[in-house]
Amino acid sequence: MILSGLISLPWWGYIVVALVFTHITIAAVTIYLHRHQAHRALDLHPIPSHFFRFWLWLTTGMVTREWAAVHRYHHARCETEEDPHSPQIFGIQRVLWGGVGLYKKATRDQETLQKYGHGTPDDWIENKLYTPHNVFGIMLMLATNLALFGLVPGGLIFATQMVWIPLFAAGVINGVGHYFGYRNFASEDASTNIVPFGILIGGEELHNNHHAYASSAKLSNRWYEFDIGWFYIRILECLHLAKVKKIAPKVRYNYSKTLCDAETLQAIITHRYDVMAKFSRTFTAICREELSKLKISPSQSKESLSFFHQLLQADAKNLREKEQASLKEILNLSSVLSNLYNLRQDLSAVWARSTASQEQLIKQLNDWCHKAEASGIDAIRQFSKKLRCYAI
Numbered sequence: 001m002i003l004s005g006l007i008s009l010p011w012w013g014y015i016v017v018a019l020v021f022t023h024i025t026i027a028a029v030t031i032y033l034h035r036h037q038a039h040r041a042l043d044l045h046p047i048p049s050h051f052f053r054f055w056l057w058l059t060t061g062m063v064t065r066e067w068a069a070v071h072r073y074h075h076a077r078c079e080t081e082e083d084p085h086s087p088q089i090f091g092i093q094r095v096l097w098g099g100v101g102l103y104k105k106a107t108r109d110q111e112t113l114q115k116y117g118h119g120t121p122d123d124w125i126e127n128k129l130y131t132p133h134n135v136f137g138i139m140l141m142l143a144t145n146l147a148l149f150g151l152v153p154g155g156l157i158f159a160t161q162m163v164w165i166p167l168f169a170a171g172v173i174n175g176v177g178h179y180f181g182y183r184n185f186a187s188e189d190a191s192t193n194i195v196p197f198g199i200l201i202g203g204e205e206l207h208n209n210h211h212a213y214a215s216s217a218k219l220s221n222r223w224y225e226f227d228i229g230w231f232y233i234r235i236l237e238c239l240h241l242a243k244v245k246k247i248a249p250k251v252r253y254n255y256s257k258t259l260c261d262a263e264t265l266q267a268i269i270t271h272r273y274d275v276m277a278k279f280s281r282t283f284t285a286i287c288r289e290e291l292s293k294l295k296i297s298p299s300q301s302k303e304s305l306s307f308f309h310q311l312l313q314a315d316a317k318n319l320r321e322k323e324q325a326s327l328k329e330i331l332n333l334s335s336v337l338s339n340l341y342n343l344r345q346d347l348s349a350v351w352a353r354s355t356a357s358q359e360q361l362i363k364q365l366n367d368w369c370h371k372a373e374a375s376g377i378d379a380i381r382q383f384s385k386k387l388r389c390y391a392i
Helices: 011-038 046-059 064-076 092-107 110-116 124-130 134-149 151-178 207-212 228-238 262-270 272-293 298-311 321-331 335-348 358-373 378-387
Strands: 042-044 242-244
Touching: 011 042, 011 046, 011 064, 011 151, 011 228, 042 046, 046 124, 046 134, 064 092, 064 110, 064 124, 092 151, 124 134, 134 151, 151 207, 228 242, 262 272, 262 358, 272 335, 272 378, 321 335, 335 358, 358 378
Parallel strands: none
Antiparallel strands: 042 242
């Protein structure tokens, strides 16, 4: 039994080693597995690509094809009964503390792996070593830690490595990142930004930004947000070891425009989650003011406002019968609320899948602006005027 290792460090030195090792693992997950493999947001040179693959084999035993397939399936079925790890379906406690179990269950679905695992490594070392002998990598890491740092420090460093990804990636990102936090974009799911400083989990803290622009290599979007994964990608790019393929486009405005045209339509569809986030904030402020005028108790007013928040995240056709009845009851309270809700549904219909031609969609968008500006609601009128100014 190894009692002392080849390297002797002060107590804080072992903590630094554990943090560095786990941070490399987080960087490998966010840069290699997530942004490079699952979403193809960047190309990686073979040197960092294989280093990350080798490091993940040592520290997690995760198979690239399985991880990419499960993550792509999550995006395709987000917040539905088929989502492999949604806290909206399974509950926050189960995903937070048992996320790794949900992940492992999803990896056993061969249909998911076949459909969503395309384009991942299929070379000799993947097929002969990394995939069939993924547990061997973890055992090799354990032996290395014990040899280098000794029984107790090496064992604790190894335990930290083994807990880090299951807790923070499978638990916090998939759990908290779809349950609690702030939202820059009104994406069609419950994704949130956990905190604006993406350091501890490599930038994955900015999960709502990611779901709004899934193929972006950069996860930060606002000036106050920091994505350390993007910082590392830029370093790799400067060293000619990475090539960014896509980042989220910035919202631009052309304030000279008074009518919606093809450019406006394209810009609004591209930035639809930004559009709906801005509309949602306007919607909520008007609802709060309108509900305060109605002759209902404060508790009912709070409940109604909370219900409207839920509506902003859901498609009307997906509401249950009881929810539809509650919606009808609330809308009957006020013509303003009814008008607001109809405007919201009509706006989201602009980018819904349909057989409408570009000319028809432009007309639909201009008609929406005319209705909004004739609504008599000043905040909606101002929103409409700015909507016309969206540009590429």
